[in-house]
Amino acid sequence: MPHYNLALLGFGNVGRSLADLLLRKKAELKERYDITYTVTGIATGRHGSAVDPSGIDLVGALDLIRTGRTLNSVSKAQIAGPLDFIRTSQADVLFENTPVNHETGQPAVTHLRTALKCGLHAITANKGPVVHAYRELTELAKAQGKKFYFESTVMDGAPIFVLFRDAIPGTQLKSFRGVLNSTTNIILTRMEAGESFAQAVKHCQEIGIAETDPTADVDGWDAAIKVAALVTVLMGVPFTPQQVERTGIRQITPEMVAAARADGTRYKLVCSAQRECDRVQACVAPEQVSAASPMYGLEGSTSLVEFKTDVLGDLTIIEKDPGPATTAYGLLADFINAVRS
Amino acid sequence: MPHYNLALLGFGNVGRSLADLLLRKKAELKERYDITYTVTGIATGRHGSAVDPSGIDLVGALDLIRTGRTLNSVSKAQIAGPLDFIRTSQADVLFENTPVNHETGQPAVTHLRTALKCGLHAITANKGPVVHAYRELTELAKAQGKKFYFESTVMDGAPIFVLFRDAIPGTQLKSFRGVLNSTTNIILTRMEAGESFAQAVKHCQEIGIAETDPTADVDGWDAAIKVAALVTVLMGVPFTPQQVERTGIRQITPEMVAAARADGTRYKLVCSAQRECDRVQACVAPEQVSAASPMYGLEGSTSLVEFKTDVLGDLTIIEKDPGPATTAYGLLADFINAVRS
Numbered sequence: 263m264p265h266y267n268l269a270l271l272g273f274g275n276v277g278r279s280l281a282d283l284l285l286r287k288k289a290e291l292k293e294r295y296d297i298t299y300t301v302t303g304i305a306t307g308r309h310g311s312a313v314d315p316s317g318i319d320l321v322g323a324l325d326l327i328r329t330g331r332t333l334n335s336v337s338k339a340q341i342a343g344p345l346d347f348i349r350t351s352q353a354d355v356l357f358e359n360t361p362v363n364h365e366t367g368q369p370a371v372t373h374l375r376t377a378l379k380c381g382l383h384a385i386t387a388n389k390g391p392v393v394h395a396y397r398e399l400t401e402l403a404k405a406q407g408k409k410f411y412f413e414s415t416v417m418d419g420a421p422i423f424v425l426f427r428d429a430i431p432g433t434q435l436k437s438f439r440g441v442l443n444s445t446t447n448i449i450l451t452r453m454e455a456g457e458s459f460a461q462a463v464k465h466c467q468e469i470g471i472a473e474t475d476p477t478a479d480v481d482g483w484d485a486a487i488k489v490a491a492l493v494t495v496l497m498g499v500p501f502t503p504q505q506v507e508r509t510g511i512r513q514i515t516p517e518m519v520a521a522a523r524a525d526g527t528r529y530k531l532v533c534s535a536q537r538e539c540d541r542v543q544a545c546v547a548p549e550q551v552s553a554a555s556p557m558y559g560l561e562g563s564t565s566l567v568e569f570k571t572d573v574l575g576d577l578t579i580i581e582k583d584p585g586p587a588t589t590a591y592g593l594l595a596d597f598i599n600a601v602r603s
Numbered sequence: 604m605p606h607y608n609l610a611l612l613g614f615g616n617v618g619r620s621l622a623d624l625l626l627r628k629k630a631e632l633k634e635r636y637d638i639t640y641t642v643t644g645i646a647t648g649r650h651g652s653a654v655d656p657s658g659i660d661l662v663g664a665l666d667l668i669r670t671g672r673t674l675n676s677v678s679k680a681q682i683a684g685p686l687d688f689i690r691t692s693q694a695d696v697l698f699e700n701t702p703v704n705h706e707t708g709q710p711a712v713t714h715l716r717t718a719l720k721c722g723l724h725a726i727t728a729n730k731g732p733v734v735h736a737y738r739e740l741t742e743l744a745k746a747q748g749k750k751f752y753f754e755s756t757v758m759d760g761a762p763i764f765v766l767f768r769d770a771i772p773g774t775q776l777k778s779f780r781g782v783l784n785s786t787t788n789i790i791l792t793r794m795e796a797g798e799s800f801a802q803a804v805k806h807c808q809e810i811g812i813a814e815t816d817p818t819a820d821v822d823g824w825d826a827a828i829k830v831a832a833l834v835t836v837l838m839g840v841p842f843t844p845q846q847v848e849r850t851g852i853r854q855i856t857p858e859m860v861a862a863a864r865a866d867g868t869r870y871k872l873v874c875s876a877q878r879e880c881d882r883v884q885a886c887v888a889p890e891q892v893s894a895a896s897p898m899y900g901l902e903g904s905t906s907l908v909e910f911k912t913d914v915l916g917d918l919t920i921i922e923k924d925p926g927p928a929t930t931a932y933g934l935l936a937d938f939i940n941a942v943r944s
Contacts, residue, residue: 294773421766428770430762432628559895573935577761
């Protein structure tokens with residue numbers, strides 16, 4: 263295996279968790295896969311950027327950010343924005359972790375396109391480019407002999423896209439159902455414990471998992487984007503979040519939640535899609551699920567997806583309590599699979 | 604991709620389901636993976652054998668077996684036992700589906716060793732060789748540039764071994780828990796519906812999933828063998844079924860099952876293993892699981908495993924209602940992955 267230079271574009275919770283993981287797994291990846299690497303570029307949103315083809319001291323960079331300083335002192339290179347960063351980092355792999363843009367996927371799409379054109383593998387935890395540019399980036403990657411991977415975009419580090427790509431080849435996905443948005447699951451769980459909708463939303467904002475405007479979560483947009491990504495990639499049918507029939511959880515009251523509980527059921531924001539030939543019907547909506555469903559036991563940020571294929575019985579994947587470290591692992595897995603395939 | 608000759612050693616429910624699947628997926632595998640194949644050998648336990656390097660008519664062979672005839676008329680080749688079958692079939696891939704031998708893994712180990720030595724990929728749904736000869740066969744496969752794959756040995760066609768091999772690289776498995784034996788789960792489910800242990804065992808014998816001597820299932824041996832296979836392969840620690848602490852379900856009474864139900868719990872035969880450095884503790888025993896566990900909802904032959912790794916939250920895989928066709932799919936997936944890797 264050759265040695266790999268890595269560039270980290272976006273250095274928030276996920277980017278820093280990835281840096282931690284790259285430090286922690288360095289010896290293990292060398293031993294198990296003969297993969298070695300150096301981080302040659304880090305670009306942050308508000309703490310400057312650093313490029314050094316001879317390698318950036320990750321521990322030092324993490325320390326600078328932790329103490330509120332910028333990375334500008336780490337290297338003398340003048341970096342004129344993200345595209346210049348990608349071109350000058352001399353990297354073999356780009357990890358794109360800038361904030362998601364649900365409407366256009368930009369500027370992440372441009373970052374990933376530039377990386378692929380420059381001959382880098384393009385890896386992202388950002389759902390935007392999957393929904394807005396999956397086909398283009400996949401074809402570009404193929405033409406360049408590189409990979410465009412995005413395992414962390416749905417269910418964090420749990421293997422979803424790689425499952426169909428590598429683990430269950432020769433299957434056709436007919437339909438899926440699941441709980442893919444953490445925030446709404448935490449809100450519904452807390453409402454079962456007696457909180458109002460507003461209190462539960464406030465809690466999620468306080469622990470940093472819901473935005474000031476909780477629309478993306480509570481109105482089902484985040485779930486719809488994930489559904490669109492799964493349909494687009496796993497069913498091979500280009501699909502937008504707008505095509506997903508979408509009902510959020512704003513109309514769910516504590517009384518409804520309590521009544522469901524008394525009835526032996528629980529409210530979950532359920533994502534689903536069915537394919538008939540080349541037509542797909544997809545939906546995000548609150549449902550009462552019974553104890554017979556594996557969705558019933560889901561607490562907190564735990565997520566689940568149940569796949570129906572042509573050759574297996576229903577196959578269900580559950581990921582318990584993911585966080586930024588889990589998302590970071592998905593990026594690392596994409597890197598390992600990109601370079602060893 | 605070159606063209607592959609396939610040999611099917613063992614032609615019971617699983618072998619015949621594999622033949623059906625090979626017929627059904629022929630065009631799709633050519634289109635999606637450029638993989639083409641011909642079955643050049645079929646060896647049955649009691650209905651003769653056929654070898655024809657120019658290709659056996661699978662539809663005809665299935666029909667002969669379905670109508671109780673032998674395969675001997677299909678080819679003129681004289682076949683002196685399984686090893687001669689492997690050597691003369693001119694195959695690139697052996698599918699080994701002879702009955703499992705829990706004590707020694709034989710004769711399947713010899714079949715697979717012979718196949719690998721002759722330059723065939725060796726694929727099996729037989730747990731015996733995994734528990735008794737994993738290291739030897741894996742090293743032999745590596746030396747030969749071939750694959751020894753056995754996805755169907757635990758949870759049928761659900762991706763378990765390939766998960767750690769390909770889908771979640773760079774993880775270390777710390778522990779797992781699950782329900783891996785179908786027969787005991789069906790027995791416990793039926794006891795919840797009011798049947799006695801003996802009645803429930805009889806039902807399983809009638810539908811053909813329990814043997815005349817139900818010891819392997821009800822005393823936890825089948826589960827223990829699967830635990831040993833998972834520990835051996837996924838934790839990298841050679842482990843025998845005898846090393847698994849094992850309690851079966853014979854002592855579970857309808858009263859205990861009813862009391863558990865009244866208590867909001869259900870009895871499941873739970874498999875588990877924990878790794879501490881190079882020491883592993885493994886156990887098969889009945890447990891009362893609550894509705895908070897994804898094991899609670901398991902009905903019938905549905906199986907489940909929950910993995911704890913160093914980098915992901917708990918990752919759970921559930922396979923609903925598998926059957927011979929699901930096991931056959933695991934063999935097909937092994938074939939696809941063996942030849943495209």
